[in-house]
Amino acid sequence: MAQGRSPGSFQGVGLGLRRAHLDEVAAREDHGVPFWETCPENLIGDGGRHHRLASAILDRDPVLTHGLAISLGGFDPWDGDYLRELDRFLVRAGTPWHSEHLCFTGVDGSCLHELLPLPFTHEAARHTIARARDLQARLPVPLLLENITYYAHLGEPEMDEAAFIAEVLEGADVGWLLDVNNVYVNALNFGFDPKAWLTRMPLDRVAQIHIAGHKKFGSITVDTHGADVIDPVIELMQWTLARLGRPAPVLLERDNHIPDFGDLLAERARIQAAYDAALAPAKTEAAPAEVVRV
Amino acid sequence: MSESRTFRLQRAMASLILDDEPEDIGAPAERLGLPAGDPQAFRDQPEAMDLYRELARLSLTEPLETTFPVLKALLEGAEVWEDCAQAFLSARVVRSTHYRDIAPSFLGWLVDTGWGQDRWPFLAELAHAELLEVLVARFPEADLRQDLHDEPGPGDVVWLDPGTQVVAYAHAVHRATEAAPVPEARPTHLLAFRDEEGEARVLELTAATATLLVQARTRPLAESAAALGLSDPAPALALLRDLRRQGAVLGFRAPH
Numbered sequence: 427m428a429q430g431r432s433p434g435s436f437q438g439v440g441l442g443l444r445r446a447h448l449d450e451v452a453a454r455e456d457h458g459v460p461f462w463e464t465c466p467e468n469l470i471g472d473g474g475r476h477h478r479l480a481s482a483i484l485d486r487d488p489v490l491t492h493g494l495a496i497s498l499g500g501f502d503p504w505d506g507d508y509l510r511e512l513d514r515f516l517v518r519a520g521t522p523w524h525s526e527h528l529c530f531t532g533v534d535g536s537c538l539h540e541l542l543p544l545p546f547t548h549e550a551a552r553h554t555i556a557r558a559r560d561l562q563a564r565l566p567v568p569l570l571l572e573n574i575t576y577y578a579h580l581g582e583p584e585m586d587e588a589a590f591i592a593e594v595l596e597g598a599d600v601g602w603l604l605d606v607n608n609v610y611v612n613a614l615n616f617g618f619d620p621k622a623w624l625t626r627m628p629l630d631r632v633a634q635i636h637i638a639g640h641k642k643f644g645s646i647t648v649d650t651h652g653a654d655v656i657d658p659v660i661e662l663m664q665w666t667l668a669r670l671g672r673p674a675p676v677l678l679e680r681d682n683h684i685p686d687f688g689d690l691l692a693e694r695a696r697i698q699a700a701y702d703a704a705l706a707p708a709k710t711e712a713a714p715a716e717v718v719r720v
Numbered sequence: 721m722s723e724s725r726t727f728r729l730q731r732a733m734a735s736l737i738l739d740d741e742p743e744d745i746g747a748p749a750e751r752l753g754l755p756a757g758d759p760q761a762f763r764d765q766p767e768a769m770d771l772y773r774e775l776a777r778l779s780l781t782e783p784l785e786t787t788f789p790v791l792k793a794l795l796e797g798a799e800v801w802e803d804c805a806q807a808f809l810s811a812r813v814v815r816s817t818h819y820r821d822i823a824p825s826f827l828g829w830l831v832d833t834g835w836g837q838d839r840w841p842f843l844a845e846l847a848h849a850e851l852l853e854v855l856v857a858r859f860p861e862a863d864l865r866q867d868l869h870d871e872p873g874p875g876d877v878v879w880l881d882p883g884t885q886v887v888a889y890a891h892a893v894h895r896a897t898e899a900a901p902v903p904e905a906r907p908t909h910l911l912a913f914r915d916e917e918g919e920a921r922v923l924e925l926t927a928a929t930a931t932l933l934v935q936a937r938t939r940p941l942a943e944s945a946a947a948l949g950l951s952d953p954a955p956a957l958a959l960l961r962d963l964r965r966q967g968a969v970l971g972f973r974a975p976h
């Protein structure tokens with residue numbers, strides 16, 4: 427059992443635990459991945475061979491948990507049975523926090539299984555703050571909220587995305603799972619400067635970072651988690667880490683076109699090297715151009 | 721609170737994703753009585769709204785395509801797969817936050833509504849058979865039982881692995897393929913179970929064996945065999961031993 431790992435023991439670049447790699451991960455303890463991220467909805471109530479392998483890995487290795495479908499900003503009541511199981515799962519996993527997306531995923535009891543954007547309005551912020559506070563009160567560990575990619579404004583906005591996210595994080599008094607790829611993708615789609623955007627944000631709330639690949643469809647860039655991470659996103663991660671000045675754990679997300687485990691480990695090592703470079707104090711001065719100084 | 725602007729905007733988005741494509745992309749928001757700037761915001765972002773519709777519908781239909789390839793091939797052959805998917809999405813029956821429950825909710829919808837079954841009376845059976853192996857493979861494990869033995873005695877009842885399913889169909893749906901998706905109409909009995917490797921396996925049973933397996937869960941083996949008119953229970957016992965070795969049967973025990 428991995429009970430009670432302290433937040434500080436999560437550092438470096440971790441990976442999402444994927445079905446395709448379970449055999450290999452279970453078989454080799456020397457995989458070098460400092461921690462895994464897993465989705466409780468996919469494991470709770472499941473059974474069979476893959477479930478057994480995943481459970482064994484999560485009992486052996488450090489793990490962070492990341493929910494997909496709780497519909498934080500929605501209006502459907504929480505599923506009490508699921509929350510009870512989630513409580514047990516989080517305690518057993520020993521995760522120092524649990525993250526959910528700042529979005530809605532269901533309406534009128536029907537689950538859409540898609541991360542849908544909230545209106546950037548004061549009313550939506552108030553509602554989401556109340557939901558986040560309520561959810562936090564029901565969880566055994568601190569709640570983090572993640573900024574999503576959005577492709578459209580839902581209704582006429584009263585503020586921009588940065589103001590909305592900051593208002594929710596502050597109002598709910600929760601931590602931030604900062605997805606730098608989502609910031610980058612939103613910046614491309616809505617034409618803003620990602621660093622200027624981040625400068626406006628409560629970075630002291632960042633407990634974890636996500637990084638991923640994306641792809642362009644028509645005129646819109648989509649957060650596919652299906653490609654290698656591009657250099658500007660790695661650079662944005664480094665810029666953020668340098669600003670934080672502390673080793674917040676980074677999670678490399680890969681959900682589509684999942685490569686062989688060996689290739690994914692190589693991609694992780696590439697991002698780990700950038701992570702180390704961004705946080706090495708001696709190297710900051712002599713850093714190559716892509717490592718930005720604080 | 722349920723009539724708040726935020727809620728109505730979310731409903732408009734759900735409608736845009738799940739319902740028939742509206743001619744006016746702002747119509748769902750307008751119908752919900754939102755202030756004029758909101759339907760206008762939908763109209764001003766047509767490409768992004770189309771993308772949301774496409775992505776979210778894909779999330780919900782992808783598990784159907786992977787779980788029900790034969791059913792999909794049949795309906796595609798008749799050019800009604802899209803209609804079927806649309807009817808399923810409009811019905812809003814995906815209530816579970818577990819992604820793996822999307823395919824079972826489709827089967828439940830098919831059974832409840834009878835969709836397409838005037839034309840294809842075997843449709844629900846076909847979907848059930850396609851889902852069967854998936855459900856069996858990931859059925860939650862049972863707690864270990866101490867009161868079971870390996871050798872079946874005539875006075876014992878059979879204890880199946882909880883993932884094991886004995887099913888009866890009116891059509892040989894397990895033989896249908898994407899190339900030949902219409903099954904033969906004949907009574908079919910299947911045993912689906914998880915083997916030692918954790919892989920799902922399906923065996924075809926005779927009607928007598930299927931009945932024996934079901935009856936002997938609550939009634940002693942010899943009695944169940946006699947009720948079926950099996951004068952010699954030896955072949956049935958041999959089969960049960962074999963099913964225990966393969967993992968379909970957990971063991972045997974005296975009835976309470």
Ligand SMILES: [Fe+2]
Nearest residue numbers: 572605636679
């Ligand atoms: Fe993310």
